Amino acid sequence: MLNERDVLAEVVKRALRHVDAGTTDSADAPYRHPTWTYTDPELFEQEKVKIFKESPQMVGFSCDLPGPGSFTTFDDLGVPVLLVRDNDGKVNAYLxxxxxxxxxxxxxxxKANSISxxxxxxxxxxxGKLRTIFKEDSFGRVDKSYYDLVRLPVEEKYGVIYVGLDPDMKFSIDGHLGDLAPYFAMWNLDDMSFVNMHEFxxxxxxxxxxxxxxxxYHFGPLHKDSVGDYTMGNLSLYDRFGPERRHHRMTFVNVTIAGLKEIPVEQWTTSVFDHFAFVHFIYPNISLLVSPNAVEFFQLYPGATVGEHLTRYRCYWRGDLNRPSEGLDPQSHFRxxxxxxxxxDYWVSANVQKSLNANIKPYNTFGKNEPSLIDMHKTFLRAVGRTPVEAPLEKVGAD
Ligand code: FES
Ligand SMILES: [Fe+2]
Structure with a gap:
């Protein structure tokens, strides 16, 4: 079991080194990323299969199914799924x-006692067992055991629920998360309360x-009147996790972190977490923000065409919703x-899509200070069987 205080202290030490040096975690060099990856219908179809259907999907948290009989449904990837917690407390996933x-x-x-x-x-x-057939005598006798609900693979662990959209898929949360799993255990994600939800x-x-x-990198300019106000834009920590290092965690630091330099390390407690936030990318489509009070769960799904998508944002409060938290109101935080x-963020990304749809500019460039973008997009290309092409760096700036 990871010690939360030690984990957070290591993060602070790394961040303070960057504060002193005026640096940030970096890649070796800028990377030119082909813009057709955002507009190509053929690639889009491959992604839906190779990236989404073939990956276990993080669909929610234990508190979304709070007790026996609680259920929830979703259809985000074209497979209608019904999640039900049974009377033994176990989560089941059915078609x-x-x-x-x-x-x-x-x-x-x-909530339901049975499914009719x-x-x-x-x-x-x-x-999922078929118990009754309405007017069975007139329907005719059938072997009920052939008519149970179709099961999909599902696992609940660390307060997280994962589902596979193919009945034959084999996965485990530990196998999927790899060395990120101990951090999930550390966050106590099974002790959260749902706050609110929004779909984009x-x-x-x-x-x-x-x-x-x-x-x-964009915090200062794009978010100058919101998060840019209190974060150190362009200073972040970047860590990779899991099989093939497909997941990552960005640590975004608040300007107040510099104050910790005045406090001896031995006196640091878990309250140092007030000075930064973790933003995880969980392959293939989850952005999970963990901060002292809240967890923001963003699920991103392909839309009807390559240029459309759905983001579902679900906000959770860590611990009791009514827990006093120095004036921070969960609903205000969500809004x-x-x-x-x-x-x-989504205002600017919609603008970018418009310019890319013209298919005139062949590359975007990710800077050294945007290392996770470089690795993440290479991972996506490899997942559909394409080899990322390193565009010659001497041409950077000459698009
Ligand atoms: S009872 Fe469900 S479709 Fe007929
Ligand atoms: Fe942003």
Whole structure:
């Protein structure tokens, strides 16, 4: 088990070295990234299969299914999914389609003692077993064991719920997260309360939206009236985790961190976390912000076309919603984050998409100070079987 105080102290030490030196975690060199990756319909179709359908999906947290009978549904990748916590407390994932003739079994989220199909009233228990066939005598005898709900692979661990969208997919949360898993254990994500949710339906490629979560270079200019006000733009820590180092964590630092230089290291407590935030990228489509009071869960999904996507933002409060937290109101916090993303990050990414749709400019350039973008996009290209092409660096600036 990681010691949270030690983990946070190491982060502060690294950050303070950058503060003193005026530096940031960096890649070796700038990287020219081909812009067709945001506009190409063929690549987009490959991504939906190789990146999304073949990866386990982080779909929520334990508190989204608070007790026996609680259920929730989603359809984000074209597979209708019904998640149900059964009477043993175990989370089950089913295809949200009736084995009789395919009707959707549940909408939204809620609580139920059993699952009754709205079409012809077949009844299933919370473990997906077919229990009753409406007017069975006239329907005719069938072997009920063939008509249980179709199960999808699911695991709940560290307060996180993952689902596979193929019944035959094999995965484990530990295998997927790799060396990021101990950090998930450390965050106590099973002790959170849901605050609020917002969906962004954008005319933006899903990767372009994701890019805005992956560097702090833009904090000063783009967020000058919001987070740029209290963060040290262009100073971030970058760490990679998991199989093939596909996940990463950015640490974005507040200007107040410099004050810790005046306090002996032995006196640092977990309260040093007041001076920075972690923004994780969890392959393939999650941005997870962890700060002392809240967890922001962003799920990004491909839209109907290459230039569209959906982001679902769910805000959670760490611990009790009513826990006193020095005047920080959970709903105000949610609105602040939602509006920063909406009016600043996603405003600019929609603008970028418009310019890329013209297909005139062949490359964007990621700076040394944007290392996670370089690695993340190479990972995406490799996932669809393409070799990232290093554009000659001497041409940087000559697009
Ligand atoms: S489709 Fe569900 S009972 Fe007929
Ligand atoms: Fe931003």
């Amino acid at each position: 949200n389609a009736c084995p009789h003739r395919g009707a959707r079994l549940k909408e939204g989220c809620g 199909c709205p079409y012809h009233a077949w009844g299933f228990d919370l473990k 339906h954008m005319n933006t490629n899903w990767k372009l939206a994701l890019d805005t979560f992956c560097e702090g 602040f984050i939602r509006d920063v993303v909406d009016k600043e």
